[in-house]
Amino acid sequence: CGTDAPNGTNGASNGVNPANFRSNPYQPVGDFLSNVGSFKIIESTLREGEQFANAYFDTETKIKIAKALDDFGVDYIELTSPAASEQSRRDCEAICKLGLKAKILTHVRCDMRDAQLAVETGVDGLDVVIGTSSFLREHSHGKDMAYIEKTAVEVIEYVKSKGLEVRFSSEDSFRSDLVDLLSLYRAVDKVGVHRVGIADTVGCASPRQVYDLVRTLRGVVSCDIETHFHDDTGCAIANAYCALEAGATHIDTSVLGIGERNGITPLGGLMARMIVTSPDYVKSKYKLHKLKELEDLVAEAVEINTPFNNPITGFCAFxxxxxxxxxxxxxxxxxxxxxxxxxxxxxxxxxxxxxxxxxxxxxxxxxxxxxxxxxxxxxxxxxxxxxxxxxxxxxxxxxxxxxxxxxxxxxxxxxxxxxxxx
Ligand code: AKG
Structure with missing residues (x-):
């Protein structure tokens, strides 16, 4: 168990949310893990979304989007790494100074220099990531699992020593070796990481695979679990939903799903799914009547039209x-x-x-x-x-x-x- 109380699971041991224990003794066994009525959104339009082919956000646009996301009610806003460019670093500082209700995160490589640069910007936390599949270990960064674990522990301890929240995620989790992955997550959980992340970087996972991996991980770590799903095979919303059913606590989204290739779980689509399952939670937490305005703002910024079949706001959705x-x-x-x-x-x-x-x-x-x-x-x-x-x-x-x-x-x-x- 980590040294700090894990964030977002009400301090429950083993990450199980006590709010999910209902009086009905005949409830399906799996449901006690479910967070479909208590999830948090890590909104990544200003990080993953900046990786969308058409995206170029100047400072003013980033600030407008950050304020609109905050007003909508997202829990976290994730920003591009300050190590990406000097302007990205300045924008990160500018958004931190806005005094938004949402926590501000920046997304950095699992590297001490990136982490040092990030903690200086005034963010509330760091989302640390490194590829763990053999594809990425061999053809991207070239590091082995022992190096990854050692560096991850050092970076996490450093960020925690600065009093900031820290998440550790494996890129390409679904094509990584399960034993490697679980022992890495166990090691970072032990040093008190606030969240571990699972990323379907290439969009290959099916809802059932997501359920199985998150559920297995839920039994191994006590910290929160964040998930990130690409939409290459059209499963990003379903995968996010299954992750919550299996005990994930946080879902990454972007407005209209913009991101690398055809993007990730869209904020609006996730709202559509979750309002059906957990209407009271969704309606009390998010300003749903602001969704169209938020999507229009982002669509205009990246010069696209909202697709006709977009959940909720597609022109013929109703x-x-x-x-x-x-x-x-x-x-x-x-x-x-x-x-x-x-x-x-x-x-x-x-x-x-x-x-x-x-x-x-x-x-x-x-x-x-x-x-x-x-x-x-x-x-x-x-x-x-x-x-x-x-x-x-x-x-x-x-x-x-x-x-x-x-x-x-x-x-x-x-x-x-x-x-x-x-
Ligand atoms: C991806 O793996 O597709 C990412 O964008 C990183 C996700 C993460 O940090 O969890």
Missing amino acids: THKAGIHAKAILNNPSTYEILNPADFGLTRYVHFASRLTGWNAVKTRVGQLGLEMTDDQVKECTAKIKALADVRPIAIDDADSIIRTFHLGLHEQNKVQPPAVV
Whole structure:
């Protein structure tokens, strides 16, 4: 066990969160490890995100993003290493001086000179990393496991002696030798590291592999466990979720998932997943209605559009199109929505300008336009919309003008009654 109380697990021994013990004795055994209702976010837009192909953050932009992340409610903000460049070092100092609520971390190589430079910047803690897979040991830094362990212990002891928080992580954890990895983590836990990190650097891990590794590690160390998932194979959100189920305490994210290659677990996507599992925790901790603004800020800074299928904020995330969906949604939104757009300050949209539409959607549109029709009339009007939409794609304006013209026709019919035959 480390010399300091581990951060974030309420001081529980063996990292098990007492908040997870529920009164139900029949709860599945694995769940007592789960932190799905008590996780922390290490937001890495200003570190991993700076590694995104399009990213160039000047100081002003970094400060804007840091303030927006802090306002959103993330627990930690991770910054690029001060050893990366002189401006990175100055930016690190500038962000530390902002007095944000979030703790400020910087991400450094497992190297004493990098650590010394980092502690001078005023950060609250260091995220120390070194590659442990044979790929990285042979082709990147060229160090063996004995060297890694010795240096890790020295760096951790140094950072702790400066009164700062320290995390030690192995890069490419899922392609590292398990025995090597566990004995390294055990050694750093013994000298009181605050967190150990597992990184799926190449995005190769499946949720089940993540669960197994985190669960095994949970039995070996008493400190907190941070996890970092790349999205090369599309598992980054699922992997983060499984890591929490297996006892991880901290998840690395970036806004819109930006990072090396196609990036890491996106902050918004993680929020979408976690609000379903732990609504009270997520709603009380994060200002969800600020998510779109935060994503727009980052999207603009790195000159990208938010993808159409982005969880929560993709342009059609709350759009319902097929007639049967529209009908049910209009009766009760829970029929086809697991997320409530109102939780994020957003609204749903029921599509009616297509051949898949149904009369219930058209009836709602008729009401929105301030018009009155009987159900039979709406059905007739719907048939006209579908007929045009069978010929070509139609816009809202097209559908609206069909509705208005049809409605006008009804009035004309009422006005020009043929004379009664006596
Ligand atoms: C990676 O391995 O992909 C990283 O970006 C480092 C992650 C870490 O420090 O845990």
